[in-house]
Amino acid sequence: MKHKTILISLIISVVVISGACSGGSEVAQTQVIIVGSLTPESAPATLIATDQSPDIKPVKTPRPFSPAQGGALITEMNEFFTAAGNCVPCHKNNIDESGNDVSVGEYWRSTMMANAANDPYYLAGVSTNIDRFPEYSAEIESKCSKCHMPMAHISDMFFGEESLIFGTNGYLNTEHNLHKLAMDGVSCTSCHQIQDEELGEFSSFSGGFAIDDTTPMGSRTLFGRFELHQSSQNMMAKSTGFISQKSDHLIQSEICATCHNLYTQFVLEDGIFSDEWFAEQTPYTEWLHSIYATESACQDCHMPPADGSVVLSNMGPGGPRSPYAKHSFVGGNVYMLGIINNYGGEFGVQAGPDNFEATMKRTLSQLQTDTAEIEISEPETDGERISFDVTTSILTGHKFPTGYPSRRAWLRINVKDVDGNVIFESGTVGDDGSIIGNCNDEDGMAFEPHYDEITSAEQVQIYETIIMDVEENLTTILLAASSYIKDNRLLPSGFDKSTASDDIKPYGVAFVDDNFGAGGDTVRYKVDIGNAPGPFSIDVDLLYQSISYRWADDLSIYDTEQAMIFSEYYAASPNDPILIASQSIESD
Numbered sequence: 001m002k003h004k005t006i007l008i009s010l011i012i013s014v015v016v017i018s019g020a021c022s023g024g025s026e027v028a029q030t031q032v033i034i035v036g037s038l039t040p041e042s043a044p045a046t047l048i049a050t051d052q053s054p055d056i057k058p059v060k061t062p063r064p065f066s067p068a069q070g071g072a073l074i075t076e077m078n079e080f081f082t083a084a085g086n087c088v089p090c091h092k093n094n095i096d097e098s099g100n101d102v103s104v105g106e107y108w109r110s111t112m113m114a115n116a117a118n119d120p121y122y123l124a125g126v127s128t129n130i131d132r133f134p135e136y137s138a139e140i141e142s143k144c145s146k147c148h149m150p151m152a153h154i155s156d157m158f159f160g161e162e163s164l165i166f167g168t169n170g171y172l173n174t175e176h177n178l179h180k181l182a183m184d185g186v187s188c189t190s191c192h193q194i195q196d197e198e199l200g201e202f203s204s205f206s207g208g209f210a211i212d213d214t215t216p217m218g219s220r221t222l223f224g225r226f227e228l229h230q231s232s233q234n235m236m237a238k239s240t241g242f243i244s245q246k247s248d249h250l251i252q253s254e255i256c257a258t259c260h261n262l263y264t265q266f267v268l269e270d271g272i273f274s275d276e277w278f279a280e281q282t283p284y285t286e287w288l289h290s291i292y293a294t295e296s297a298c299q300d301c302h303m304p305p306a307d308g309s310v311v312l313s314n315m316g317p318g319g320p321r322s323p324y325a326k327h328s329f330v331g332g333n334v335y336m337l338g339i340i341n342n343y344g345g346e347f348g349v350q351a352g353p354d355n356f357e358a359t360m361k362r363t364l365s366q367l368q369t370d371t372a373e374i375e376i377s378e379p380e381t382d383g384e385r386i387s388f389d390v391t392t393s394i395l396t397g398h399k400f401p402t403g404y405p406s407r408r409a410w411l412r413i414n415v416k417d418v419d420g421n422v423i424f425e426s427g428t429v430g431d432d433g434s435i436i437g438n439c440n441d442e443d444g445m446a447f448e449p450h451y452d453e454i455t456s457a458e459q460v461q462i463y464e465t466i467i468m469d470v471e472e473n474l475t476t477i478l479l480a481a482s483s484y485i486k487d488n489r490l491l492p493s494g495f496d497k498s499t500a501s502d503d504i505k506p507y508g509v510a511f512v513d514d515n516f517g518a519g520g521d522t523v524r525y526k527v528d529i530g531n532a533p534g535p536f537s538i539d540v541d542l543l544y545q546s547i548s549y550r551w552a553d554d555l556s557i558y559d560t561e562q563a564m565i566f567s568e569y570y571a572a573s574p575n576d577p578i579l580i581a582s583q584s585i586e587s588d
Contacts, residue, residue, distance in 0.1 A: 080211065120562070127561070221245045411541070
């Protein structure tokens with residue numbers, strides 16, 4: 001029997017198959033949920049949405065590149081907000097003590113924050129959720145515009161209007177009066193206007209931040225970490241309509257949690273919304289349960305300080321200030337940054353290739369230097385096999401991978417004999433971005449379990465989340481997502497999985513694996529060597545994708561305009577994994 005986890009349909013509950021894995025380890029036993037037979041006619045829509053049958057999928061045709069051109073930033077404004085183009089004239093040519101230009105606008109404009117509204121993967125995901133649950137289109141568009149198009153969403157909320165993304169009355173329509181503010185993404189006056197109200201509370205999560213809805217333009221407050229000279233205050237009020245006010249809440253993790261702790265309701269079997277919440281992403285709560293909660297804030301890593309002091313504005317009498325937070329908003333989504341750079345000319349992104357190249361370099365640097373480390377134990381050979389441990393130590397202040405559940409990391413193992421012949425390979429990547437041997441990439445209704453011990457090349461240690469709907473079918477549709485059947489993402493230092501709340505604890509075998517815990521995971525590999533001559537070389541890579549093959553491939557079933565466009569982008573953009581860490585060793 002293959003050491004895999006397979007979901008078939010709902011008849012009986014979990015059955016644990018004893019002895020399914022070599023060595024009889026109870027931790028690594030396979031869980032098989034048996035649920036009967038499945039046909040397209042009888043399957044719920046979520047199952048059809050993850051069916052891999054090629055006859056229901058349109059051909060994914062690569063799309064010719066249309067590179068981002070950059071240009072002037074948007075200067076739109078209304079009663080509550082102003083776009084970034086009205087802020088950057090004063091906040092440019094900001095040079096740190098090493099001579100680096102750390103200007104806010106030049107850093108921000110090519111980030112995922114700036115491009116939150118025109119991110120093709122985001123738009124494809126929203127459209128497919130609407131296609132799956134059209135009766136909830138208004139709720140979906142409102143929920144998803146809160147944090148991706150905050151200035152337009154909040155303005156409409158204050159105007160008493162509905163927040164829509166698509167269609168004639170949607171923000172993507174260039175004729176919409178809020179189109180330009182919407183397309184400015186997560187901009188200056190959306191974050192810097194967030195009030196210090198209930199931050200860190202559940203009510204502030206999922207876009208629950210508070211913005212002043214009463215003060216007129218000309219007297220509105222923008223919060224920052226520094227006190228400004230009165231003449232600078234006057235200039236800022238005249239040019240933007242805002243008055244700066246010092247407040248430390250802008251440099252606390254709680255302000256990031258307003259959008260990056262995201263809970264969603266899900267649709268029940270009878271078609272109504274649940275009263276419960278699904279924890280779609282919870283990096284803030286994960287951080288709060290780690291040692292980093294008392295050591296650093298989100299901004300320390302994702303908005304790292306410049307080298308020394310920086311003059312904040314090229315206008316007015318203000319002198320150098322420190323620490324100056326670079327608005328790099330570095331994350332882990334190199335793949336989407338590349339797509340937006342290559343196709344941004346189609347949807348008018350405000351950054352050029354040089355900006356995107358710089359942001360991608362910063363992102364790669366963080367992924368490859370500040371994320372994880374790999375260690376291989378001294379190999380042991382007994383004439384029949386070679387055994388060794390691979391320990392992954394995590395350096396992040398939250399789970400890795402973090403954020404949107406399409407993300408995954410995994411171990412690629414390569415063992416060669418003395419002549420360079422490969423005798424074992426696990427975690428190899430296909431040309432289409434799939435992981436060879438991964439059940440979930442082969443079949444949307446199956447998934448790879450968490451392993452404590454690996455003995456076969458068909459077994460791959462993948463750190464990821466696997467989501468179920470209320471009928472216990474696997475899904476990549478968030479409005480159907482009700483629970484996790486697997487969450488073995490690597491845990492930050494200090495994270496006690498036994499005391500973690502339900503929304504952040506590991507799910508599946510990882511929860512009972514004593515070798516999986518705070519700070520990382522250790523996997524035992526036992527490789528049959530047959531007649532291969534030693535000594536043996538072992539190469540281990542920790543690889544990462546921000547969009548896994550299954551999450552991208554599932555979109556290709558839908559015929560929404562946004563899903564089809566993203567599928568064309570994906571077909572033309574190899575989903576090569578990012579190398580996070582690597583280690584090599586030779587046996588005696």
